[in-house]
Amino acid sequence: MKALEGKHVVLGLSGGVACYKSAQLCRLLVQAGARVRVVMTEAATQFMTPVTMQALSGEPVVLSQWDLREPNAMAHINLGRWADAIVVAPASADLIAQLAQGRASELLALLCLARPAQRVPLLLAPAMNREMWAHPATQRNVAQVQADGAQVLEVGQGEQACGEVGDGRMLEPEEIVEDVVAALTPKVLAGLHVVVTAGPTFEPIDPVRGITNHSSGKMGFALARAAREAGATVTLIAGPVHLPTPRGVRRVDVQSAQQMYEAVMAAVDQASVFIAAAAVADWRVAQVAERKLKKDGSGQPPSLTFVENPDILATVAAQPRARSGHLYCVGFAAESHDLLANAQAKRVRKGVPLLVGNIGPATFGRDDNALLLVDERQAIELPPGPKVALARQLMVEIAQRLRGGPA
Ligand code: C5P
Numbered sequence: 001m002k003a004l005e006g007k008h009v010v011l012g013l014s015g016g017v018a019c020y021k022s023a024q025l026c027r028l029l030v031q032a033g034a035r036v037r038v039v040m041t042e043a044a045t046q047f048m049t050p051v052t053m054q055a056l057s058g059e060p061v062v063l064s065q066w067d068l069r070e071p072n073a074m075a076h077i078n079l080g081r082w083a084d085a086i087v088v089a090p091a092s093a094d095l096i097a098q099l100a101q102g103r104a105s106e107l108l109a110l111l112c113l114a115r116p117a118q119r120v121p122l123l124l125a126p127a128m129n130r131e132m133w134a135h136p137a138t139q140r141n142v143a144q145v146q147a148d149g150a151q152v153l154e155v156g157q158g159e160q161a162c163g164e165v166g167d168g169r170m171l172e173p174e175e176i177v178e179d180v181v182a183a184l185t186p187k188v189l190a191g192l193h194v195v196v197t198a199g200p201t202f203e204p205i206d207p208v209r210g211i212t213n214h215s216s217g218k219m220g221f222a223l224a225r226a227a228r229e230a231g232a233t234v235t236l237i238a239g240p241v242h243l244p245t246p247r248g249v250r251r252v253d254v255q256s257a258q259q260m261y262e263a264v265m266a267a268v269d270q271a272s273v274f275i276a277a278a279a280v281a282d283w284r285v286a287q288v289a290e291r292k293l294k295k296d297g298s299g300q301p302p303s304l305t306f307v308e309n310p311d312i313l314a315t316v317a318a319q320p321r322a323r324s325g326h327l328y329c330v331g332f333a334a335e336s337h338d339l340l341a342n343a344q345a346k347r348v349r350k351g352v353p354l355l356v357g358n359i360g361p362a363t364f365g366r367d368d369n370a371l372l373l374v375d376e377r378q379a380i381e382l383p384p385g386p387k388v389a390l391a392r393q394l395m396v397e398i399a400q401r402l403r404g405g406p407a
Pocket of ligand 1: 276277280281282310312313330332334
């Protein structure tokens with residue numbers, strides 16, 4: 001199931017160069033499964049044609065409250081009732097000022113004012129010159145619309161179309177979609193702190209070489225993303241991977257198992273959930289060489305001795321807070337065969353209430369996976385699908401167990 005399947009999104013464009021990004025945003029929302037209806041201010045039409053937005057959304061673009069295609073001539077009411085979320089991207093300084101004052105002289109501001117506020121979240125993605133953004137009037141208006149219930153997304157930093165450099169760029173379309181999905185996700189983990197480990201570890205041999213594995217970190221990153229969407233505060237402790245940090249997630253980068261262990265121990269103190277999805281090396285080289293190990297011509301390979309790494313999951317699961325149920329621990333098992341039996345045995349061995357099995361070689365580096373959830377009472381299969389979709393289902397399963405037992 002796509003992240004926005006069946007959802008209705010009203011995408012509002014106000015005037016600004018960033019309108020060029022709204023075309024891509026519209027596409028991404030549609031690709032995520034949403035039906036999108038576009039509303040544009042007159043200024044927005046100077047930057048982007050309604051024709052483009054109508055072609056991309058596949059729905060009629062609405063430009064005016066006087067649009068007579070609406071049988072009741074009340075576009076502002078109809079769109080608000082139809083919407084599951086309203087996203088204004090770009091939100092100009094003027095549009096934010098109109099909203100702060102409750103003005104309704106253009107359809108977009110009127111629609112925002114008339115929206116059923118309890119049911120329909122309003123997200124604003126500001127975009128403007130850095131001086132306009134920093135101006136006290138804009139900051140005052142931003143604070144006011146937030147106090148009135150709008151969710152104002154942060155602005156990006158960097159080069160602006162005007163040639164200046166600073167705060168005020170609109171977020172990238174991918175980032176805005178992540179926030180729309182989060183805004184529409186039930187907050188089953190609200191108020192909880194979730195710690196996730198992800199990716200491989202890298203165990204150095206000398207300054208240039210080391211031992212690692214094929215874990216891509218995709219499952220762990222998807223879990224962090226899904227936990228944040230579900231309302232949790234998330235700390236993601238990541239081994240060396242090349243993946244973007246999910247929106248709103250605090251990321252701690254580590255290399256070795258020992259570093260991951262230390263980062264986890266520092267983070268789980270206040271946490272309610274710990275999910276160990278990292279593929280942690282069992283062994284590390286006892287003595288890391290200070291200089292690169294070179295061939296000496298004798299044909300003799302260097303002899304390495306190994307010591308065992310701490311088992312992060314088992315250590316956390318043995319803590320009093322975990323044993324008393326205040327820190328819910330979830331382990332992962334990447335197996336090559338006999339998934340159920342291996343997962344059941346691993347759950348007991350690690351001392352965790354929930355263990356998630358997957359067939360390792362079939363999932364490494366891929367965007368899809370299938371999961372087997374094993375707890376004390378039962379085993380539940382989550383059929384093949386995108387890792388992020390499985391991660392969302394797993395959050396619901398964890399939340400149910402936190403509330404006192406599986407569904
Ligand atoms: O024992 P095995 O490595 O198969 O167990 C896998 C589970 O234990 C995963 O959840 C993994 O993140 C966790 N683990 C850990 N620390 C280790 C080894 C595994 O947290 N040193």
